[in-house]
Amino acid sequence: MKVKEAIFQWYQENGRHDLPWRQTSDAYKIYLSEIMLQQTQVKTVLERFYFPFLERFPTLQSVAEAPLDDVLKMWEGLGYYTRAKNLHHTAITCKGILPRSPEELGGLKGIGKSTAHAICAFAYHEPLPILDANVKRVLCRYFAISVKNEKVLWERAWELLHVKHPYAHNQAMMDIGAILCTPKNPHCNACPLSFTCKGKSAPENYPKPIKKAKVLTKKRFALVCEHEGKLGLIQRQEKLLHGLWGFMQVDEVPEGIFLGKVMHTYSHFKLELEVFKPFLHVKIKNYFTCKEIEKLALSTVDKKILKLLNLKK
Ligand code: SF4
Structure with missing residues (x-):
């Protein structure tokens, strides 16, 4: 045959x-x-x-x-x-x-x-x-x-x-x-x-295996900004999570209260995110109640931050 x-x-x-x-x-x-x-x-x-x-x-x-x-x-x-x-x-x-x-x-x-x-x-x-x-x-x-x-x-x-x-x-x-x-x-x-x-x-x-590059760990900082009981979120512009809503992230350690840490693994890197409530005002246009946030499309890492915040309450 x-x-x-x-x-x-x-x-x-x-x-x-x-x-x-x-x-x-x-x-x-x-x-x-x-x-x-x-x-x-x-x-x-x-x-x-x-x-x-x-x-x-x-x-x-x-x-x-x-x-x-x-x-x-x-x-x-x-x-x-x-x-x-x-x-x-x-x-x-x-x-x-x-x-x-x-x-x-x-x-x-x-x-x-x-x-x-x-x-x-x-x-x-x-x-x-x-x-x-x-x-x-x-x-x-x-x-x-x-x-x-x-x-x-x-x-x-x-x-x-x-x-x-x-x-x-x-x-x-x-x-x-x-x-x-x-x-x-x-x-x-x-x-x-x-x-x-x-x-x-x-x-x-077949095919010959290619040596996998070591998975890098990126360290960043997430900012939890509150205003009148609402949380400040931004709509992501970067390629990976474009269009999703989430907490603002920065590369430098912010001055503020440390709330905890979340980890997330993407296909090419690991993200270690330290979560802070900043002392200084951060310019964020959109603030949402918890109910409103439920209706938004959020990335998994931002859901982990929300979980962390709920655990803190
Ligand atoms: S190597 Fe793959 S395609 Fe070839 S016989 Fe085995 S299972 Fe089938």
């Missing part, structure tokens, strides 16, 4: 057919799942985010009509908030209706080539391969590629694609990467690619 047929067969018998984004041909729902799954595990997306988001925003049109703050609020806790901002931007740009061609889709903010192909393959069964992190790992091992190279990987993805069954093929490749061809201890015995896999004798060499 040819490898393409073996992958197809394996998917019929072992694929994760019950995932909700596999039971729809609605391009918006498929697009949403692809974006949510980019940096987040299936379990988390499934248990906490996919359904509540769709309940609040059942169509891309409803995303386009909502203020960004509402979209961010529904994204709260999922992290990588640029994804939510791009989704909102894209919804407005295409007036609530996604284009059908992969080229046009790929031109929209936050939709890369692989996501564009995934939307077209899953919603319209177009014969296009995808290349997410799991698929890249499978291809590197199957073709014994030691150094990841986008151009080479796309060529290999096209080579392996089952053009008659692009939907099942791509879903299978994602499942094989997630379930069988795992980063550590892959289950080659159960893998449909096993009989022609060039890398199965030493899968850990």
